[in-house]
Amino acid sequence: xxxxxxxxxxxxxxxxxxxxxxxxxxxxxxxxxxxxxxxxxxxxxxxxxxxxxxxxxxxxxxxxxxxxxxxxxxxxxxxxxxxxxxxxxxxxxxxxxxxxxxxxxxxxxxxxxxxxxxxxxxxxxxxxxxxxxxxxxxxxxxxxxxxxxxxxxxxxxxx
Numbered sequence: 001x002x003x004x005x006x007x008x009x010x011x012x013x014x015x016x017x018x019x020x021x022x023x024x025x026x027x028x029x030x031x032x033x034x035x036x037x038x039x040x041x042x043x044x045x046x047x048x049x050x051x052x053x054x055x056x057x058x059x060x061x062x063x064x065x066x067x068x069x070x071x072x073x074x075x076x077x078x079x080x081x082x083x084x085x086x087x088x089x090x091x092x093x094x095x096x097x098x099x100x101x102x103x104x105x106x107x108x109x110x111x112x113x114x115x116x117x118x119x120x121x122x123x124x125x126x127x128x129x130x131x132x133x134x135x136x137x138x139x140x141x142x143x144x145x146x147x148x149x150x151x152x153x154x155x156x157x158x159x
Contacts, residue, residue: 004030008027009027009046012024012027013062017058020059024062024065027066028066043071044108044111046067047111052119061138061142065142067146068142068145068146071149071150075149105150112143120140
């Protein structure tokens, strides 16, 4: 299992987009059983590939979609379903849940902040092609969904 966990992310990033999406599903299923107890570095390993490189749109998109799928477990199904997610798991407020959210945020907040700043800077650049701007908007939208998932338990009483 350790060999699979050590190599699956690199395999996802070194293949075509469609195959990468399938490997991302495998990472998600592994994360349901292994993250964070037995795979503490998963989120950081994925987030460390977010550099804001225009030539890496598909790979960054797969990484963000994988992170979003993993982090959706922090979101309460009954409220979010009404908003925009079809989530089948229910996460109740608890100390272990908060510890997991804190672990993810502490290890990755700088990476996410820098990445979002790069995306916003690119979007403010009027010299960019419209297709590149659309790609950056999609990446930014996925980042915002990730932020929402990581902060949902705090905002729950206001939703």
